[in-house]
Amino acid sequence: MNQVLKKGRVLPDMEREVIELFIRMADVLNLPRSVGEIYGLLFISSDPLCLDDCRIRLNISKGSTSQGLKILRSFGAIRTVYIPGDRKDYYVAETSLRKMASGFASEQILPHVHNGEDRIGRIQGLLDQQESDDKETLQEKIDLLKNWQKRAGKTLPLILKLIGS
Amino acid sequence: MNQVLKKGRVLPDMEREVIELFIRMADVLNLPRSVGEIYGLLFISSDPLCLDDCRIRLNISKGSTSQGLKILRSFGAIRTVYIPGDRKDYYVAETSLRKMASGFASEQILPHVHNGEDRIGRIQGLLDQQESDDKETLQEKIDLLKNWQKRAGKTLPLILKLIGS
DNA sequence: CATAATGTTCAATTTATACTGAACATATCA
DNA sequence: TGATATGTTCAGTATAAATTGAACATTATG
Numbered sequence: 450m451n452q453v454l455k456k457g458r459v460l461p462d463m464e465r466e467v468i469e470l471f472i473r474m475a476d477v478l479n480l481p482r483s484v485g486e487i488y489g490l491l492f493i494s495s496d497p498l499c500l501d502d503c504r505i506r507l508n509i510s511k512g513s514t515s516q517g518l519k520i521l522r523s524f525g526a527i528r529t530v531y532i533p534g535d536r537k538d539y540y541v542a543e544t545s546l547r548k549m550a551s552g553f554a555s556e557q558i559l560p561h562v563h564n565g566e567d568r569i570g571r572i573q574g575l576l577d578q579q580e581s582d583d584k585e586t587l588q589e590k591i592d593l594l595k596n597w598q599k600r601a602g603k604t605l606p607l608i609l610k611l612i613g614s
Numbered sequence: 615m616n617q618v619l620k621k622g623r624v625l626p627d628m629e630r631e632v633i634e635l636f637i638r639m640a641d642v643l644n645l646p647r648s649v650g651e652i653y654g655l656l657f658i659s660s661d662p663l664c665l666d667d668c669r670i671r672l673n674i675s676k677g678s679t680s681q682g683l684k685i686l687r688s689f690g691a692i693r694t695v696y697i698p699g700d701r702k703d704y705y706v707a708e709t710s711l712r713k714m715a716s717g718f719a720s721e722q723i724l725p726h727v728h729n730g731e732d733r734i735g736r737i738q739g740l741l742d743q744q745e746s747d748d749k750e751t752l753q754e755k756i757d758l759l760k761n762w763q764k765r766a767g768k769t770l771p772l773i774l775k776l777i778g779s
Numbered sequence: 780c781a782t783a784a785t786g787t788t789c790a791a792t793t794t795a796t797a798c799t800g801a802a803c804a805t806a807t808c809a
Numbered sequence: 810t811g812a813t814a815t816g817t818t819c820a821g822t823a824t825a826a827a828t829t830g831a832a833c834a835t836t837a838t839g
Contacts, residue, residue: 463740463752470733470759477726479644481827493755495748500786510829515787536837537785546762561642568635575628583660587628590658594635597711604776611769646797665816675799680817701807702815 467493468507478553480520483509487517488526488542497530497539524552550612554605562601569594632658633672643718645685648674652682653691653707662695662704689717715777719770727766734759 468489475485486507491498498506504514518540521527526549527540543549573591576584633654640650651672656663663671669679683705686692691714692705708714738756741749 463737463744466733466737466740467755467759470730470737473726473729473733477644477723479642483828493752495751511786512788512830513828516828519787544758546765558642561638564638565635568631568638572628572631572635575631579628586660587658590632593709594632600711600777604773607776608769608773611772612765648798676816677800677818678798681798684817 464490464493478557481513481517483507483513483517484520487514488521491527491540491542492544494542497532497541499535499537499539501537503540524556525549526552546612547609551609554609558605562598562605565598569598629655629658643722646678646682648672648678648682649685652679653686656692656705656707657709659706662697662706664700664702664704666702668705689721690714691717711777712774716774719774723770727763727770730763734763 468486471489471492472482472485475482475488486509487503490503490507500511500514500518503509503518504511507514509517518527521540522529526543528543530539530541532539569591572594576587576591581587633651636654636657637647637650640647640653651674652668655668655672665676665679665683668674668683669676672679674682683692686705687694691708693708695704695706697704734756737759741752741756746752
């Protein structure tokens with residue numbers, strides 16, 4: 450099939466459905482819609498696409514496309530391929546669930562976990578310098594938080610293991 | 615400590631921090647801010663609170679409070695307690711991570727998983743009734759999607775197991 | 780060096796989502 | 810029964826987030 454025609458044609462039903470699927474996934478993962486669209490397009494595309502390919506086929510702006518690709522790169526959901534004699538960057542979708550999950554965990558989840566750790570530390574500090582009649586009860590609750598935190602920290606890597614290759 | 619005074623006083627630093635922590639958690643889980651606030655307040659409160667207690671202390675609207683409590687009830691993050699001689703509903707925070715995670719999974723995650731299953735079925739249908747030169751490649755990709763779906767379905771219950779009691 | 784090609788950034792705008800508050804439903808009480 | 814207390818619903822509004830597009834970097838090319 451002619452490359453130019455292929456890139457130029459409107460999205461057929463199946464591509465639409467696949468992209469829609471990834472839009473929903475993006476939504477669940479708290480990622481912008483455009484990120485789902487771009488990943489879906491790259492996932493179903495038979496060859497690498499550049500920024501403009503995505504922009505045109507999805508009918509979204511340059512800025513959104515650039516941001517979207519950046520986010521996808523940030524957790525390893527896409528990978529750059531070099532095409533000789535072309536200055537543009539071309540992308541393909543990474544298909545290893547393991548890689549993506551691990552990238553997503555470390556880039557999008559861990560920061561929140563660490564943020565939570567900090568905050569719990571600060572809460573403990575506030576309790577320590579406080580004199581109150583229900584100090585013990587409060588301490589129990591903070592201990593509960595610490596326990597959740599610990600379990601979250603341990604479960605995350607286990608999940609990645611479970612997801613396998 | 616006097617019950618009336620206690621309920622009426624402004625939120626002290628520690629409660630603020632705890633609530634802030636749950637606001638962040640709610641954000642990660644794609645839940646409205648108010649849901650995090652309400653859960654946080656109930657979590658740190660030493661006694662059950664009714665809708666109006668939450669509304670007043672958090673300074674949010676009746677509607678938000680009602681909706682938030684409904685969402686928290688929907689996945690078992692809070693529990694109603696009966697207080698004799700009072701017509702109001704009183705709530706306490708559920709503290710079993712297991713219960714909450716399982717409720718959250720079945721109420722907030724599984725519907726998306728099922729939705730995805732449906733869509734993948736539809737995509738397979740579209741491919742079946744199509745004659746294209748790259749049919750095999752596309753079938754491989756759909757198979758990949760099915761594989762992800764299957765692993766997601768199997769991993770979810772395992773996560774719940776891991777989280778333990 | 781000037782021009783063109785490519786990608787990034789960010790202020791302004793649009794869009795999606797959550798929140799508000801008044802009207803409503805329901806239950807209790809006098 | 811009418812008045813009061815409690816909670817829900819939902820149309821309108823406010824808020825937060827994503828998107829746009831033009832200006833700006835950067836790099837290549839003639």
